[in-house]
Amino acid sequence: MTVLVTPKALANQTVRDFKMLIDGKWISGNAAPIERVAPSHGVVVSRFQAGSKADALRAIAAARKAFDTGPWPRMTASERSAILLKAADLIAARADELAYLDAIEAGKPISQVKGEIAGSVDIWRYAAALARDLHGESYNTLGDGTLGVVLREAIGVVSIITPWNFPFLIVGQKLPFALAAGCTCVVKPSELTSGSTIVLGEILQEAGVPDGVVNIVTGTGAEVGAIMTAHPDVDMVSFTGSTGVGKLTMTNAAQTLKKVSLELGGKNPQIVFPDADLDAFIDAAVFGAYFNAGECCNAGSRLILHKSIASDVVARVAALAKHVKVGDPLDPTTQVGAIITPQHFDKIAGYVAAAKSAGAEVAHGGGALDLGMGQFMAPTILSQVTPGMTVAREEVFGPVLSVLTFDTAEEAIEIANSIDYGLSAGVWSKDFDTCLTIGRRIRAGTVWMNTFMDGASELPFGGYKQSGLGRELGRHAVEDYTETKTLNMHIGSRTNWWMPRT
Ligand code: NAD
Numbered sequence: 001m002t003v004l005v006t007p008k009a010l011a012n013q014t015v016r017d018f019k020m021l022i023d024g025k026w027i028s029g030n031a032a033p034i035e036r037v038a039p040s041h042g043v044v045v046s047r048f049q050a051g052s053k054a055d056a057l058r059a060i061a062a063a064r065k066a067f068d069t070g071p072w073p074r075m076t077a078s079e080r081s082a083i084l085l086k087a088a089d090l091i092a093a094r095a096d097e098l099a100y101l102d103a104i105e106a107g108k109p110i111s112q113v114k115g116e117i118a119g120s121v122d123i124w125r126y127a128a129a130l131a132r133d134l135h136g137e138s139y140n141t142l143g144d145g146t147l148g149v150v151l152r153e154a155i156g157v158v159s160i161i162t163p164w165n166f167p168f169l170i171v172g173q174k175l176p177f178a179l180a181a182g183c184t185c186v187v188k189p190s191e192l193t194s195g196s197t198i199v200l201g202e203i204l205q206e207a208g209v210p211d212g213v214v215n216i217v218t219g220t221g222a223e224v225g226a227i228m229t230a231h232p233d234v235d236m237v238s239f240t241g242s243t244g245v246g247k248l249t250m251t252n253a254a255q256t257l258k259k260v261s262l263e264l265g266g267k268n269p270q271i272v273f274p275d276a277d278l279d280a281f282i283d284a285a286v287f288g289a290y291f292n293a294g295e296c297c298n299a300g301s302r303l304i305l306h307k308s309i310a311s312d313v314v315a316r317v318a319a320l321a322k323h324v325k326v327g328d329p330l331d332p333t334t335q336v337g338a339i340i341t342p343q344h345f346d347k348i349a350g351y352v353a354a355a356k357s358a359g360a361e362v363a364h365g366g367g368a369l370d371l372g373m374g375q376f377m378a379p380t381i382l383s384q385v386t387p388g389m390t391v392a393r394e395e396v397f398g399p400v401l402s403v404l405t406f407d408t409a410e411e412a413i414e415i416a417n418s419i420d421y422g423l424s425a426g427v428w429s430k431d432f433d434t435c436l437t438i439g440r441r442i443r444a445g446t447v448w449m450n451t452f453m454d455g456a457s458e459l460p461f462g463g464y465k466q467s468g469l470g471r472e473l474g475r476h477a478v479e480d481y482t483e484t485k486t487l488n489m490h491i492g493s494r495t496n497w498w499m500p501r502t
Helices: 007-011 053-069 077-093 095-106 110-131 167-171 175-181 195-207 221-230 243-254 278-294 307-321 342-357 409-417 432-441
Strands: 020-022 025-027 034-037 044-048 137-139 146-154 157-161 184-188 214-216 236-240 259-263 269-272 302-306 361-364 380-383 400-406 424-428 446-449 482-490
Touching: 020 053, 020 195, 044 095, 044 195, 053 157, 053 184, 053 214, 053 221, 077 095, 077 110, 077 175, 077 195, 095 110, 095 167, 095 195, 110 167, 110 175, 157 175, 157 221, 167 195, 175 184, 184 221, 195 214, 221 236, 221 243, 236 243, 243 259, 269 278, 269 409, 278 307, 278 400, 278 424, 302 307, 302 409, 307 361, 307 380, 307 400, 342 361, 342 380, 342 400, 400 409, 409 432, 424 432, 432 446
Parallel strands: 157 184, 157 236, 184 214, 236 259, 269 302, 269 424, 302 400, 380 400, 424 446
Antiparallel strands: 020 025, 020 214, 034 044, 137 146, 146 482, 361 380
């Protein structure tokens, strides 16, 4: 446990006041601002505008006008790409400032966030490259009288709604691709972690994004987010967050049949066979469960271990978990930071208590860590978990690892697929056949083999079942923000349907 910056020292720093960006202007809301208390230090660090429904309506109108009559969708892809590349450079130049904001508002370790910002720069550059390659199809094979051309057109106004756990990274998995396609956007970050998204607004203005193309409205989901998912002038909603709010988003969007892209919760299994490289796996198990304090859609929160290795693996994971450095997110050596809010801490503790009552055993951790500030939780391992227990089926979204066991590969697959989520999974075996068989049978959007939670801008990401709808990243990411239009062109004289030609 480490403490580098005391709450008093942090409180003496200036609290940052952020505004909202609507139609190129920085504006304040009418209500009292939202004060963000750092989850690690317990003091106010940022103030965001509490945007209203009226602010959201103004932002939607600005985005609509910018799409219907503004220059952005009409620019060449080359021009849009150049602006996205400039934005990437500016993000890199302000990486320290962005990393500080995400670390202090979300309680994430600063060294980890720096990696996320670097990853985001790569994604912005990737989107800039894809912008140049967005194209449709042509059919010169439909006979002498017909030429068919299939266009890809920007879908229009996109609402982008993001959660608190990867504030800068996640907006970067959506916005640059929407912009690359020529869309205009209204962005709502989480009310807990809005700072880095607002700085992104400054960056995009400096990079040359025209007024009204990116509007950023801060505030709550009920006040700002709901209208962004329902308004008829919005053509698409790209949402990342909980499965519950994802369902609400889809219901709202259905009233006007908007396209929706949903990145939701996960309860991701790691299946381990006796022939696996256990040294590599033990590290990946600890990383997968405790990275970002387990507040991660991709967390490897279910270990499904072959019975013959289970007790050894649990002991080794527990031994390594003891060394995980939990503490001050601003300390560059910290590996796990704070839990996002006291309420969320109580929710995680509730899952642990319920699991114990249901028969699970705490092999490590299990409760709070007292650092004299903020809310921190010990990396926790629950053994003797059975597939029917709530802790094995629901997303805890905290540093809590559930251990289940299997005898046969069929049983492992059944346990892995038995829940409502299907975001990602891991399989560990030195046997190629085992890895491929499991990889093909698991119902999840990503399956890692002999590794966990690696990623690249080129690789699509998203969920099966109630983990989501659609995919982000990858070479189709820009196409996701387009409509398809067919131009069916007639060449020469047309054969009439009714009136024979004379
Ligand atoms: P959340 O669903 O509570 O909030 C997400 C966003 O939706 C926030 O901006 C919030 O203000 C907004 N919102 C809330 N109510 C709304 C409403 N009625 N209408 C419109 N918007 C509304 O999620 P969270 O607690 O911020 O984030 C944690 C969740 O996000 C977890 O379930 C996690 O698995 C998921 N997540 C998924 C991915 C992924 O890629 N699959 C990535 C990160 C997080």
